[in-house]
Amino acid sequence: MSKQSRRREALVYHAKPTPGKIKVVPTKKYATQRDLSLAYSPGVAEPCLEIQKDKNNAYKYTAKGNLVAVISNGTAVLGLGNIGPEASKPVMEGKGLLFKIFADIDVFDIEVDTEDIEVFIQTVKMIAPTFGGINLEDIKAPEAFEIERRLKEELDIPVMHDDQHGTAIISAAALLNALELSEKNIQDVRIVVSGAGAAAVSCTRLYMAFGAVRENIVMLDSKGVIRDDRDNLTSQKAEFATHRDIETLDEAMVDADVFIGLSAANIVSPRMLLSMAANPIVFAMANPDPEIEYQLAVDTRDDIIMATGRSDHPNQVNNVLGFPFIFRGALDVRATKINEEMKMAAVMALANLAKEAVPEQVNIAYGETRLTFSKEYIIPKPSDPRLIAEVPPAVAKAAMESGVAKEPIEDWEKYKNTLLERLGADNKIVRLLINRAKLNRKRVVYAEADQLSVLKAAQIAYEDGIAIPILLGRKDEIERLKEEIEFEGDILIIDPKSDEVKEQKDKYAEVYWNQRKRRGVTLFSAKKLMRERNFFAAMMVNEGDADALISGYSQSYPSVVKPMLEVIGLDSGSTRAATTNVMMTQRGPMFLSDTSININPSASDLTKIAQMTAGVVKMFGIEPVMAMTSYSNFGSSKNQTAIKVREAVMYLHKRHPDLIVDGELQTDFALNKELLQENFPFSKLAGKNVNTLIFPNLESANITYKLLKELNNSESIGPIMMGMRKPVHILQLGASVDEIVNMTAIAVIDAQQKQRREAQAASIE
């Protein structure tokens, strides 16, 4: 993607559909007059009076305990410099988004229009009663040091300047691990720190707390090496002034073991890297552009351990790994501070986690085959679900042991479970899917590429490396639209109606005619059919000219399914095609089957649908926990529709005892584990979180999925086609661009899996 398109995409992302990235959502009922009289006057007076009696009650009756202020004056925004409070707002909203998705912490971002230290401090102090914690962000040095010191001293809630300590914690963890891999001692290594601002000073202090030696450190600011004979050094810079007779980064880098970049983009050259000691460690953490590009650095030296602050390369050393989890732990024990003990505990928790076996889900989410502790994996990935279960407890424990926790935790197991539950639903699952597709791109034919939304989705799939698109439709229209949306690239475009592909059509017609000549198809009618985009596309997949197919954006579902079933047909061993939809619900992804094909499945069909759905759930890296739904609970109705579900369950229990499936069950019992445990403790699902619902018929499944989609505004992936011989996926009429991209990822993964299975079968033969 060109820089220009990336820029436009970022602007549209922030502007549409609603400007900005966060909003406030009520957490209490507000439907009735009674609700409103509790939410506001007169009921609201009661908690007010309780808090007046004891301020601590604010944690009991208001959102304070889970609310963090992300506060900036915009004086050191990423590496963009002093761009002002308004211009810093997108970054602060971004931090709010990260706090929420990684640690379920709510954030108000606050941009303060002052560069005066005292005014800033007084502003934060005055608004502090609202919050459970204060995250200072992107405030330049040296002001940041004084601001943080004073606020920590004068407030009794945790205050942390993220650029100092978040960065110090994560980079110290990465440094300890990198040193272990390069078999060097922190006491011995020569460290060059580029930057002498908030982040650089605090990082270096923390490395020293872990054993780095001041004499081995050279720090530089925008004027060059900070030497002890330089005039007017701030006290923080003076702390690291060197007596060595050097002035430039070039000189400092000679024989250095470690380079820490918290300064500006592109200031390190390959020549400098080559002058470093063997197995150098280079953390180029300036954002958004590092001190040296990742690829250039690893191309320059193959013995390097390289990290940047960016998410698009291995080893993202970025404070996003720190602040959500540190605040989570601090808030959960109502710590009055974030002290050294808590920071050290976070460092060790992060460093140790990188050495543990990585769950498959994380490998998939990052498109990796196998992440293991190595030069390319020195630190956990930000969306590793173990982070929330490991780092906050370590921080909370340290807070308790160092005497700053007002609400100690007693039951650690229970605490870990609540932390895991906090992760809830977000679009991790989509990320997981996309990254898995990227591992091994496949050729996806889009049968309706002359539709703008389809073409846009194909563009995203192409530019993000998810798929190799093949565009089917009216060629001149596709070319016109491609130009309009700046879809550049050497993409195959085919118009099945054109004579340009006559030979290909004749070949497909012959194959099709041979398949169906005893079912009333003549060679002439077969040739005519190949002018139809869905037949042509299906034949492309059938004949191996494409790996997967996507259609249905502008045609009704049945009209697209029919040619697919005729040309492609069912998988061997499969007697039914069916579909499942993944709904992103409050409680996490929920799979619903069969949402599109089988009007009234028999008991035997239901068993097939359940088995196929279990396969798809696993494809998402999730263990299926399935309820076979009904209006009846375990035999409470003797009606035929309930009996068929019961029969399907009996079969599954007998033939597939490993599957976690049970029923027949009403959906409230299926989804409420306490209710189920209380009433049906014998069930295989008792105490479990059901993530898959198999419905007794098409009506109930389809109605439920559409209801959830519209009423809850739930994002949906699907319908995902199951049971077909080749990867064929059909969109809902008028699907959105995002839905088509997600479906593309599904189609690619399906193709990957089918090819793997075919290869396995061939090797057995």
Ligand SMILES: NC(=O)C1=CN([C@@H]2O[C@H](COP(=O)(O)OP(=O)(O)OC[C@H]3O[C@@H](n4cnc5c(N)ncnc54)[C@H](OP(=O)(O)O)[C@@H]3O)[C@@H](O)[C@H]2O)C=CC1
């Ligand atoms: N990856 C991560 O997690 C994080 C990365 N960062 C990045 O670190 C950088 C600094 O942030 P922060 O400390 O908050 O900002 P500050 O404004 O507090 O500090 C910036 C420092 O960089 C120095 N500097 C600027 N240009 C150069 C140069 N060409 N060579 C050497 N030093 C230079 C400045 O020198 P002088 O003192 O002379 O002005 C100053 O000391 C930013 O790029 C930011 O994105 C920050 C926090 C987290």
Ligand SMILES: CC(=O)C(=O)O
């Ligand atoms: C990551 C971050 O906080 C920064 O670059 O400023």
Ligand SMILES: [Mg+2]
């Ligand atoms: Mg920052």
